[in-house]
Amino acid sequence: MEEVLNALARALSFGTPLLMACLGALLNERAGVVNLGVEGMMALGALAGFAVAFGSGVGDGSLWLAVLAAMLVGALAALVHAFVTITLQANQFVAGLSLTMLGLGAAGLLGKRFEGQPLFNQPPEWPFTLGAIALALLLGFILYGTRLGLTLRSVGENPAAADLLGLDVVGVRYAAVAAGGALAGLAGAYLSLVYRPSWTDGMTAGLGWIAVALVIFVGWSPLRAIFGAVFFGLLYYLQFRLQGQSAIPSEVFASLPYLLVILVLALSGLRGQQGNAPEALGKPYRRGER
């Protein structure tokens, strides 16, 4: 029993950054914009959070400042994506990919001086985990229970109609992408401040990509995202738990999450999950064009 509870607790802890990043990606995809830059924004958020916490000493007040900085940096990086894809109407997939390259590169470059520096106080994980779950519930409520959610969904499903109704398609999309970036930054901050209070180049280790895949897996539903994140969290836990304990080589466990993402995407494809995608996902909106 204790074993099971422990496993669940660890799964929640591993799943927290996944849930945060997944909710962010889900939010901007609901507005019709795919941002594959999650991994890069996470790396930048992780660095920004760490740098602020490290620079401002180890007081408790600095933690929230650091988290805020991470979210701000994530949002700023996302605005680059918004500008290129919404205003300049470039290909969203390629733009997101380049944002990942840029984010990982810039974080690795500017973070070099923090490599190997420890952060002395480790904040508890549970407020973040609870916060992420609350955020998922809140996002679910906003999407389906409020006017704001309706606006967001219409912009993602049928921007031309939303535009006709007088909604500001461009503004809503910018806001959604920035909010998504802030959540990716938050996920990064969780990694570098809470989960393992340190900075190393490449510490996001593909988590951002898994979060992007998770959005498809959970069919763009914030509530199901909670279970998806815990499921992958459990997988990460098992990966560490079983490493070196069995005859199966550790590399098999290391590649398990990625293989599982492929499997999960294939299953989603088999069930026709893609049908749940927002209608205008990935398409730039240009007034007067069908």
Place this chain on the structure above:
Amino acid sequence: MRLEPLVNPPRFRVLWVTLGALGVAFVLVGGLFAAYGLNPLEAYRAMLQGTLLDAKGWQEVLRRSIPLLLIGAGLTLAFRTQFFNIGAEGQLLLGAVWAAGVALFLPLPPALSLPAMLLAGALGGALWCLVAAWLRGRLNVNEILTTLMLNYVAQSLVIFLINGPWKGRDARGYIYSDRFAEYQQLAVLPGTNVHWPTLLLGVLLALVLQWVLSRTTLGFRMRVVGENPGAARYLGISGVRVGFWIALITGGLAGLAGVGEIAGIHHRLIEPGQLSSGYGFTAIIVAWLARGHPALVLLTAPLMGLILAGGDLLKVSLNMPFRIVDVFSGVMLLCLIGSEILVQNRIRWGR
């Protein structure tokens, strides 16, 4: 300010817009150099001086261009048909794995060993890419995510092999395979690391692909599928089947690049990070710059080769992380796709 579509964009507009975008990219990266605490002009000077104005530097640029040429030529076709293969890193690794498998364990007459390695490598890369193409064709799974996930899997596979069953007898604390025999190594230009047979192969294949694209039925199908999927359906062209061809070609070329790296430079299967060293991602920019023309890769691959070699220089002389190359890639790609709108439209100031 508003945009006005150009019905017939002037011929050289693409060139000017592209050069402008690259110019903006270099200015932006310069800003990051400054943020890192380096005089941008100084950094660019170091990069250029050490590569273009130096005999050793030229060799480095050339060596770095070989995998970029091979992968880039394939990716050009892939992007043209809207198949976003981001997994060239993994396909390169699988090519290296298959070739190393042939080199280490298949008793072949010496004369046949190298050709067999090249074939096996191409096959290994092609099959790895085919997984993603199959999932996309049959189950509508986004190929960006699958090819990328397969990169991570490929890395684990290589580590498993060189740390386990294929671990070299002389490796001790390190992880790499046994060294290949003399006849299993690609010839190099004397005194350099430039494995010229692969270079020659890359140049030839880029030209062949250009010919395939513009002169054959398969090429015609690729162009239709890429430019107008609706028309392709009407013409009875199977997008899925064209996707398979694309996967075989791009994956195969990335696999060949992997063979070149291990048979030409390292002479054994080594740690995946060092082996692929980001070629798969850098080649994306090579392909994007070539704008759907495989032959143009002959120009764009050396450009990115120069940036990779320059990144090496900055690492050695200024102790800068090699990540600077990712920054270059990301910023260049963002500027390139962002400038696309200016190729088809003209800006009109005022109302």
